Amino acid sequence: MTHQDCTFLLTLPVELVHMIFDNLSDFTIICSFRQVCTRLNMIMDTYPPYQKLAAIRANTPPIDYGEVQHLINALKHNTALAKVILSGHCIGVDGAKRFADILRINKTIITLDLICAEINEEGAKHLAFPLLDNTTLTTLDLSSNAIRNSGAYHLACALRKNSTLTALFLDNAEIEKPGIAYLAGALRNSTTLTTLDLGHNDMQDEGAQYLADALRNNTTLTTLNLEINRIGNLGAQYLTGALQNNTYSMQRLMTLDLGLNDIRDEGVEHLIVALRENRTLTTLTLEWFYVEQNLKNRLNNLIKCNKKT
Incomplete structure (x- = not known):
């Protein structure tokens, strides 16, 4: 959504903005409107579906780098989302690094699904570091990524100290x-x-x-x-x-x-x-x-x- 679109929304009554939100996906709402300005944050916070939103799933077509950035920025301040599902979206090593930064500060995400996201052993290394201290994530799915032996090493080091992860999926990880x-x-x-x-x-x-x-x-x-x-x-x-x-x-x-x-x-x-x-x-x-x-x-x-x- 363009800056002009967001500016236009600020001129509308809250109820009308909520009606516009009703026709958008959860992913679009979070990535396009969260952290744009204080007023839009307040409008989102009073939007009932957003208050109850526990999971976010990126739908097709594949999201681009800019959308990954928007999602990560939104997650820095989100206190409701418990599941983030990005299966099949190629966030790459840089995306993995940014999600690692989120896991260091976010206290609500319990499930992170990054199946087939083009995360290689370097991406696995980035994600492993916050697991040393993270106390909320319980499920991590890195299946169909080239984690390889090096990535497995870093994840194993994290598992030795992590005390909350209950499910780890590394199917088809080379x-x-x-x-x-x-x-x-x-x-x-x-x-x-x-x-x-x-x-x-x-x-x-x-x-x-x-x-x-x-x-x-x-x-x-x-x-x-x-x-x-x-x-x-x-x-x-x-x-x-x-x-x-x-x-x-x-x-x-x-x-x-x-x-x-x-x-x-x-x-x-x-x-x-x-x-x-x-x-x-x-x-x-x-x-x-x-x-x-x-x-x-x-x-x-x-x-x-x-x-x-």
Whole structure:
């Protein structure tokens, strides 16, 4: 919206401005009018939908750099928004850096969704720093960004000190075994993270071993996604060792996704042995196409027993 448009709005009664707002998206209202002047701020503050606004989602077409700037400026002073969803909008490294600045001062955002936003490892580094001290953000989704091993390292460092993040999504983030090792090290002693999505990366059996070692000590994680990670029977064996450990610890893992990996009969046999002792896992996803029917039935029966307990 142009400066002339904003100036024109200032001449109208508040009720009429609110009627104009009724025909605009939440994103447009926040990016175009917030922090333009004191009077427009007051008009927005009395606009009922804005008072109740808890989430902001950028719609298509993709937002440009100027709109990112407007949104970030608005968030500096916003005390209502709890969710910011910018999936598919290419904010880049500079946008990530500016969102990091917001996380240092904003006390209301609990969910930040930056899926497929062209944030690479440098962007992840910027976002990781405020997580060291941020006490409000509970969900961070950086899926489909090139986070890679370097970005995973910085996020892991943040996780070691952060005490509020409960869900971290890094699906399709180009993370390999070294990056998985960093994240597993942080997961080992995490007391808040309940959901970790590492699907569609490249951890292989070695990465599965790192996570299995972490799970032996972790007592809070309930959901773990490891689909499409080139995990084979050996990786399944490592993970089942951690699942068996459930009997002797406070482990809480309930959902494990191993779909579209290369786990076959031998790996399923290991899972069956683990689930004879494990009593918390209630959802297990596998690539059943490669598994004998008899093994499928045995494993599914054990899962059903866990659901009943």
